[in-house]
Amino acid sequence: MTSEAPGECFVYVTLPGTTEPVTAGRFALSADRRGTPEGRFVYGRSYLERPNAVALDPVELKLSPRTYATAALNGVFGALRDASPDYWGRRVIQRHLGKAQPGEMEYLLHSPDDRAGALGFGLDQVPPAPKRSFNQTLELARVQSIADSIVADDDQPAGDQRGAADDRGADHHDRDQVEKLMMIGTSMGGARPKAVVEDDDGLWIAKFNRPDDLWNSARVEHAMLVLARACGLTAAESRVADVAGRDVLLVKRFDRERTEGGYLRARMISALTLLRAEDTLRSRDRWSYVLLAEELRRVSAAPAPDAAELFRRMAFNALISNIDDHPRNHALIARDTAWRLSPAYDLTPAVPVGLERRDLAMECGDAGRFANAGNLRSQSARFLLEPGEAAAMLDAMEAQVASTWYATSRAAGVSERDCERIAPAFAYPGFRR
Numbered sequence: 203m204t205s206e207a208p209g210e211c212f213v214y215v216t217l218p219g220t221t222e223p224v225t226a227g228r229f230a231l232s233a234d235r236r237g238t239p240e241g242r243f244v245y246g247r248s249y250l251e252r253p254n255a256v257a258l259d260p261v262e263l264k265l266s267p268r269t270y271a272t273a274a275l276n277g278v279f280g281a282l283r284d285a286s287p288d289y290w291g292r293r294v295i296q297r298h299l300g301k302a303q304p305g306e307m308e309y310l311l312h313s314p315d316d317r318a319g320a321l322g323f324g325l326d327q328v329p330p331a332p333k334r335s336f337n338q339t340l341e342l343a344r345v346q347s348i349a350d351s352i353v354a355d356d357d358q359p360a361g362d363q364r365g366a367a368d369d370r371g372a373d374h375h376d377r378d379q380v381e382k383l384m385m386i387g388t389s390m391g392g393a394r395p396k397a398v399v400e401d402d403d404g405l406w407i408a409k410f411n412r413p414d415d416l417w418n419s420a421r422v423e424h425a426m427l428v429l430a431r432a433c434g435l436t437a438a439e440s441r442v443a444d445v446a447g448r449d450v451l452l453v454k455r456f457d458r459e460r461t462e463g464g465y466l467r468a469r470m471i472s473a474l475t476l477l478r479a480e481d482t483l484r485s486r487d488r489w490s491y492v493l494l495a496e497e498l499r500r501v502s503a504a505p506a507p508d509a510a511e512l513f514r515r516m517a518f519n520a521l522i523s524n525i526d527d528h529p530r531n532h533a534l535i536a537r538d539t540a541w542r543l544s545p546a547y548d549l550t551p552a553v554p555v556g557l558e559r560r561d562l563a564m565e566c567g568d569a570g571r572f573a574n575a576g577n578l579r580s581q582s583a584r585f586l587l588e589p590g591e592a593a594a595m596l597d598a599m600e601a602q603v604a605s606t607w608y609a610t611s612r613a614a615g616v617s618e619r620d621c622e623r624i625a626p627a628f629a630y631p632g633f634r635r
Contacts, residue, residue, distance in 0.1 A: 208311070209232055210231065211310060211311055211323045212228055212329070213225070213226050213227050213229050213258070213322070213323060214226060214323065214329040215256070215258060215320050215321055215322070216322075216466075216467040217255075218254070218256065218536070218537065220466070221464030221465060221466060222464075223322050224249065224252075224329065225246055225248075225327055225328070225329055226246065226258060227243055227244050227246050228243070229282060229323070233277075239276045239277030240272070240277050241277035242270065242271050243263060243269070243282075244267075245263075245267065250267060256536070258321065259280065260471075260534075261280065261471075261475060261476055261501070262279050262281065262478075274478075280471060280475025281471050282310065283306075283475070284470065284471050284472045285310075285317050285318060285319050286317075287309055290396055299312065310323045311323055314398075315330070316398055319469055319470030320467035320469045342443060342450055343446045345399070345408065346408075346410050346445055346450060350410075396408060403454070404454065404455065404458060404460040404465075405460070405465070406455065408450050408451070408452055409451040409452075411449060418449055418617065420442050420451035421611075421620070422550065422620065424441065424442050424451055426524075426549040427549055429602075429603065429611075430515075432610065433518055434514055435515055436511060437549065438453050438454060438456055440452060440453045442615060449615075456535065456544060466537070468536055469536040469541075471534050472529060472532065472533050473494050473532035473533065473534075474530050476497045476534060477490070477497060489563060490564055490566075491513075491562075491565065492565060492584050494529070495586075502543065503542060504542060508542060509585045509586045509587075513582065515532075516562070517595065517599050518599060520575075520633060522551045522607070522627055523552045523627040523630060525554065525563060528563040528564065529564065533547075551627035553627050559573075559574075560632060561573060566578055566581075567580035568580040574632060574635070575600070578596060579596065603628055604628060607628045611624070
């Protein structure tokens with residue numbers, strides 16, 4: 203599969219209250235004379251004439267007949283990049299195409315229909331029918347074994363010859379299953395192996411443990427989501443499944459709603475898109491809870507509750523030492539025409555060595571990324587909170603985390619040994635110094 207990637211595609215969207223996609227517009231990707239990628243998007247005239255047409259995002263691609271252009275994110279508009287595969291999905295597509303580095307258009311076109319949010323991509327003007335079948339939770343053992351095979355192959359030394367010709371025939375069926383099963387994933391999240399599975403309650407993201415995990419990640423992340431809800435956050439629903447003696451975390455998809463006619467889809471963008479930032483260090487000055495709160499206030503249908511929720515989420519991340527709270531781990535969703543802050547997801551503790559200072563991935567106050575109560579309070583007005591109100595939130599959450607993280611973790615099935623490993627993450631001394 204070495205043919206040249208197409209330079210343009212159609213963009214589809216599933217409109218609020220519907221289960222079938224329609225064509226929203228056309229996206230083209232090219233390079234200027236210096237080789238810099240440039241993306242262009244234009245809404246279709248028939249789409250703009252729809253009475254129920256909605257913008258693909260509230261920032262860059264507002265409803266308009268104009269042609270939009272961007273050179274950011276390798277020429278891919280933020281809302282489109284958010285619907286592109288995450289790190290794990292890209293690894294699978296690289297294997298599928300036999301390329302070390304496919305182009306951004308190839309990632310869009312080869313990613314699964316059931317990506318995060320309500321967008322889709324294709325070469326036909328008429329969108330294909332939505333996917334009607336999913337891996338069932340009963341098949342998790344098979345899906346998990348395929349994830350293991352991808353991780354194992356990626357960990358092989360460069361000179362390993364396991365893919366020799368005499369083995370290819372025997373491997374063909376499994377490779378085909380890799381492509382069919384593991385490309386059903388989500389664009390939100392990181393490098394952890396995952397797949398989308400279905401049961402009677404709807405769709406779940408199955409996240410698998412890795413052999414090199416420092417602790418049982420499935421149990422620990424589930425415990426953090428439970429703890430977050432106990433601290434007053436709106437967090438994704440989760441549970442842990444035992445699959446052939448191994449734990450798999452199941453996180454309920456909040457961008458889908460099951461109906462008799464199919465799944466309703468919520469539009470979804472990352473905070474990276476809302477901040478008009480990139481996921482590189484060059485764009486790090488835009489990685490900011492404070493800036494995010496201001497942007498959120500502009501586009502949210504309920505700015506005060508969402509700003510306060512973001513403040514609570516920032517505080518919770520500081521109190522569990524979640525240093526992976528980058529802008530792609532925050533999102534907005536629109537189940538109808540209104541945009542709101544999404545439920546929290548990807549809440550994971552870390553155990554940095556420092557006890558006096560720990561930093562979040564995003565700036566959170568006057569002292570930058572310092573995960574400290576005083577720093578979090580310093581910009582509370584930007585979250586539409588009075589100083590006393592913000593202080594009371596921090597006091598209550600610190601007490602809740604410090605006094606219940608252990609019991610919550612043990613109730614979620616985290617082992618005593620793993621509790622000892624993650625204990626330094628919670629309400630570290632520098633939070634109050």
